[in-house]
Amino acid sequence: MVLLAAIAVGGVTPALAQEKLIMVLDSSGSMAGQIESRAKLDVARSTIRDLLGKVKPTTQLGLIAYGHRRKGDCADIETIYEVGKPDGAAIMAAVNRLNAVGKTPLSTAVRKAAEQLNFTEDKATVILISDGKETCGADPCALGRELKSKGLDFKVHVVGFDIKSDERAGLQCLADETGGQYVPANSAADLGAAIYKTIEVAQAPAAAPEPEPDPVVEPGLRVDVVVSEGGETWKGDIGLKLFGEKQGLDGKREKVADAWRVKSGHIFKNMKDGAFVMEVLLADHRHIKRTVQVDVRGNEAQIVTVNLNIGQVRFDASLAEEGEALKHDLGWWVYGPKEGLAGKRKKIAEFWRVKSGRVFWLPAGTWRVEGAIADAKYLRVVRNELTVQAGGGDAHAFSFNAGTVRFDASLSAEGAAFKGDLGWTILSQQKDLSGNRKKITNFWRAKSGGIFLLPAGEWLIEGVLADHKYVSLSQTISVSPASEAAHSFNFNAATVRFDVTVNGQPTGADLGLTVLGLEKDLAGKQKKITDFWRTRSGAVTVLPAGKFLLKGLLADQKEVKGETTLELNPGDEKPVALDLKNP
Structure with missing residues (x-):
């Protein structure tokens, strides 16, 4: 199977707009099967080589492979080429290393591709080229419904490569549930044509925006949500709650209606007359919430427009000014511009373990942004004044130096x-x-x-x-x-083994050993380097290079003791003999 994921970032300024493709290559055992006297994986390699010349110059490309390292492991999924400017030689070198050995977790691969493409915030398309059905227990049909419901504008196009008739249903359903296409391919030539067809669809210019909802013609309250004053409609999922205007003694209001993961244009019906407080929450950006007052006239058709007053930002991180994008996971914290009396700022948003180049929605305004490398939190950046324009989109570069x-x-x-x-x-x-x-x-x-x-x-x-x-x-x-x-x-040290005897005879008793410097200070004392308690003869340890005095005794017969000098050179590996005397 070959899986390609495509995205055209919409609704942003040209500074942020970009197109991305992720190929996910299934190297499951079935890809070792032959078609036209060639292994299917070899056909896929050739197709990818040809495909590289058809990808738009503005497109960023990445590769994910699975089933190529271990048999029977549904978690055998690996990013083999990070999303970025396509390097044909590097991509083909990665693809040529693959072996068809494992299982087919196609649902997990599609989900991973969708998440990497930020499908809840951006338009995203996945192109799946499969030679068989899911073999890791997931339901592609259910996955399609889930991703479609959560995605901003998400589709899966499926190319069935030499598919058996009884294995087509799940793949067909995955495409249908997301509004994508299913295209069969029964030969090497068909595979190239089918992939090219779906790539053309994925890279086609975005369709014209859907018209605004028709005016409400029956009694009800329609909630229209816009990004900015007079700006475009919010296309993602929202949560709505309506509360009574009056607060109880506990400061809470009575909830009278709600709706979750609905779209702008949702209509509340059978509403009673009265004044209400409405909360609007972005389902996949829960740091964005707006509260408005609403006067409802239950026998009328009403429209309330909620202005989110938000804009987009892209945070690009590197280790040096104008350096390459950082590949490590990052954390970002967005705070209010002023400190309170306690010296703290109000936290506006937090994003954890995200990648450089991630796009976020933030309230319009001027904010303080702090960033850290997730696995190296001592490396931080601060931008005291970062301005977000309502309906706008800007890229911001951060150097961790x-x-x-x-x-x-x-x-x-x-x-x-x-x-x-x-x-x-x-x-x-x-x-x-x-x-x-x-x-x-x-x-x-x-x-x-x-x-x-x-x-x-x-x-x-x-x-x-x-x-x-x-x-x-x-x-x-x-x-x-x-x-x-x-x-x-x-470290200028040596490895030693303590061979201890008592009156010349081997001993298995517990020992106490002390290592001292040979030189004495002005008080006549020797510096203790280290000691070992209840150790045994034959113990191996590391000591600094130099000249030392080794003292020893039996842990349970302290009168049985002895000492010796030793000299160690850096890198030595030597036994040290110490004979204890029983008086």
């Missing part, structure tokens, strides 16, 4: 990568008046080779072996916006 680093850790210069867990703390270079450094963030139980995002600047990195915290280091690094750099950290 950060770079990507890789931390490679070893126990000696040019030694092998350390395999244990690590801890990293990122501190400012400069100290405050109290002599303290500001902590930027920390990473705990990371591995050597771990990749992190850090703000641009000069930083002090404190590293520690997570299970040997007495082995640590400090090192400064520099990070530039959008840079990618690997940094090596040498």
Whole structure:
């Protein structure tokens, strides 16, 4: 199966308008079957190669594949090419790596495509090319109804590729329920023609707007919802609630009518005369709510127009000014422009784990916007004044001013990568008046080779072996916006094994071991490096390089003790013998 999803973002200014296609390639086991002496997946590859030349220059393209890695796994779905400017070589390299081995979760794939295309806010079309039915228990027919009811303007066109007659019904229903087309293809030539036909439909200019609802000609209250004063009708789902005007002692009003996931133009019938309070909520943008007063005359046909007074914004995020779009998940918070007496601002909206380039609806006005990288919340941006025009659409670029680093850790210069867990703390270079450094963030139980995002600047990195915290280091690094750099950290340490005997004989008793520096301070004391309690002979640990005094005793016979000196070089792996004496 090959699945293509298309969208033309409507109702926005040219700055935001864009067209996107997502191909979802089904590499299920049935795609290994043959048609005209060729594997169906090979036919699909050739078709995609030809299709790339027919995609509009303004179209952004992405690919999702499933069933290509594991047998019997309905969750085997992977984005193999992020939505962006089509790179034919990269796309075909990704497609050529696919193998037809898995199941056919076509409903999950269609849903994933719809969600990636932001189908509740934007016009979206999915083109599904399938050689068989759903094999992961979902109901394509029910999915079609659900997505159609939630979508702003959503369709699924289905190309049935060498489909058996008894497997067509679900795919036909998916297309029918969403207002799409079902097109059969029984050969390689048919497949190319069918895909081209549906691509033409998906990339066709948007149809003229539907006419406004006819005037109310029977008694009732019609609610028309518009984006801005004199602007276009809101096409998404809305929720409506009508309350009595009077409030009870608890401050609440009696609800007299409601409607959920209806469209602009909804009519309330059999209303009584009176004054009411009406709440209008955007079902898929619940931070947008308007409250209006309504005087109802039950025996008349009335129209009330609710102006949402909203506009669209697109938030584009990168690591550097004019840099590439950030692929990480993002969080955005929109606040009022002024602080209250408690020093806090009113939160207008929040969007979590969204991608760069996402389009949002916001109330008209001037707002403070704060952004963060979802998995690196210490990286934030702030825009103190961002203006939203009612009915307008503007793109806003945010630079997180950060770079990507890789931390490679070893126990000696040019030694092998350390395999244990690590801890990293990122501190400012400069100290405050109290002599303290500001902590930027920390990473705990990371591995050597771990990749992190850090703000641009000069930083002090404190590293520690997570299970040997007495082995640590400090090192400064520099990070530039959008840079990618690997940094090596040498912990200057050795691996040792304690081989303990008692009067020359092996022992399995519990031990207490203490590692001390050889040099004494002015008070005649030796610095304790670390100790180990109730350990056993043969225990392996990591110690800093250097010269040390090792003292030991039996945990339950403390009079049985001994000591020895040891010298360790960076990267050493050596046994240390210690014989305890029983007086």
